[in-house]
Amino acid sequence: xxxxxxxxxxxxxxxxxxxxxxxxxxxxxxxxxxxxxxxxxxxxxxxxxxxxxxxxxxxxxxxxxxxxxxxxxxxxxxxxxxxxxxxxxxxxxxxxxxxxxxxxxxxxxxxxxxxxxxxxxxxxxxxxxxxxxxxxxxxxxxxxxxxxxxxxxxxxxxxxxxxxxxxxxxxxxxxxxxxxxxxxxxxxxxxxxxxxxxxxxxxxxxxxxxxxxxxxxxxxxxxxxxxxxxxxxxxxxxxxxxxxxxxxxxxxxxxxxxxxxxxxxxxxxx
Numbered sequence: 186x187x188x189x190x191x192x193x194x195x196x197x198x199x200x201x202x203x204x205x206x207x208x209x210x211x212x213x214x215x216x217x218x219x220x221x222x223x224x225x226x227x228x229x230x231x232x233x234x235x236x237x238x239x240x241x242x243x244x245x246x247x248x249x250x251x252x253x254x255x256x257x258x259x260x261x262x263x264x265x266x267x268x269x270x271x272x273x274x275x276x277x278x279x280x281x282x283x284x285x286x287x288x289x290x291x292x293x294x295x296x297x298x299x300x301x302x303x304x305x306x307x308x309x310x311x312x313x314x315x316x317x318x319x320x321x322x323x324x325x326x327x328x329x330x331x332x333x334x335x336x337x338x339x340x341x342x343x344x345x346x347x348x349x350x351x352x353x354x355x356x357x358x359x360x361x362x363x364x365x366x367x368x369x370x371x372x373x374x375x376x377x378x379x380x381x382x383x384x385x386x387x388x389x390x391x392x393x394x395x396x397x398x399x400x401x402x403x404x405x406x407x408x409x410x411x412x413x414x415x416x417x418x419x420x421x422x423x424x425x426x427x428x429x430x431x432x433x434x435x436x437x438x439x440x441x442x443x444x445x446x447x448x449x450x451x452x453x454x455x
Contacts, residue, residue, distance in 0.1 A: 211286055211349040215422050218246040218255070219445035222423065224438040225387075226261075238263040238273060240438065242344065244445075249280040249289045256280055257341040279341035286346060291339035293368075304368060306339065317369040329369045337364045337371060348422040352378070352394050363398070374399040377411075383454060384415040386426050386439045390454040392418040393425055417452035 221243040227234045240261040247256035256278070263273040278292040288308045295302040304319040315337075317329045338346055343365055355361075357380040365372045379395040393415035412429035416422050423446070427438040443450075 211346060213283075213286070213345075213349050215348045215420065215447060216244055216345060217445070217447040218244050220244045220443075220447065221445055222443050223441045224424075224427075225441045227437045227439070229435045229437070234437075236264065237436075239441065242341075244345070247280060249282075252289065253283045254280045254289060255283055255345070257345060259341055277341055279339055281342045281345070286342075286349075288339050288342040288366075291341065291366075306366070306369070308333070308339075315366055315369070319369070331366070331369050331371060333366060333371060334364050337366045339366050344424075347376075348416070350422075352418075352422070379413075381418055382415065384426050388425075388440055388453075391415075391425050392452045392454060394418050394422075417450070419450065419452040420448035421446050421450065421452070 221241065223239055223241040225236060226238045226240060228237045229235075238261060240259065242257070242259050245256045245258075247254045258279075259277040261273060261275040276292075276294040278290075278294075280289040281287070282289055287310050290308065291306045293302065293304045300321075302319070302321050304317060306315050306317045308315050313333050313335070315331050315333050317331070319327050319329070343363075355378040357378060359378045361376045361378070363372075363374045363376055365374065375398075377397045379397055382393055382395045384391055384393045384395075394417075396414045396416075397411045398414060399411055412427060414424060415426045416424050423440070423443065424438075425440050429436050
């Protein structure tokens with residue numbers, strides 16, 4: 186287990202804070218173009234937490250074939266001291282319709298060691314389909330399509346959709362079904378609201394809403410495992426801290442820096 190898995194998990198970790206089952210329509214009073222959040226990634230191995238890399242999420246304004254859109258990016262990189270062993274440079278991009286909050290296009294550019302993956306998914310909401318174009322190792326692109334349930338989101342749009350949910354409408358232990366599209370597959374998982382809790386990170390102590398999210402079993406996660414996410418209990422709903430068990434060890438992400446917030450940071454405990 187190494188740096189590749191750490192960054193892969195944490196780039197997806199926020200995406201599993203996915204989608205609300207009842208309505209796709211939300212009012213965005215949470216974030217704005219210009220926001221940028223950066224997280225430091227840690228990998229726990231043999232009782233030691235190792236600083237492995239960073240992940241940054243940013244928001245900007247864009248136009249997607251005449252449609253006003255948000256343009257989300259998520260980038261992850263290993264620290265240079267690990268590059269000799271395994272270099273990671275990953276980028277994720279999403280265009281989201283600002284009017285009805287539906288994803289329009291999701292791109293993934295993965296460069297991990299000698300592995301290079303390129304995928305681009307176009308969403309057709311009227312036909313409830315996603316069309317995926319992918320290439321691995323520089324080979325010719327392959328075309329696929331998959332049927333999408335209503336209110337399906339890719340990883341990045343799922344992050345920002347979830348942040349717009351009004352958490353005050355939930356009680357402790359309420360469970361929310363989630364639907365996530367990734368790499369031409371649709372995953373049905375769930376989020377459990379755990380109530381409010383103060384969380385201390387490298388930036389200080391914050392009042393937070395706490396969630397547990399079911400994980401998809403496979404090469405990284407064991408069946409039945411859950412990750413835990415703390416988001417600020419204010420109008421920004423900004424993820425502060427994430428913990429996730431993996432098959433060997435565990436990973437965590439801590440908010441390292443933030444800028445361009447839409448609302449005042451009111452959750453920090455003075």
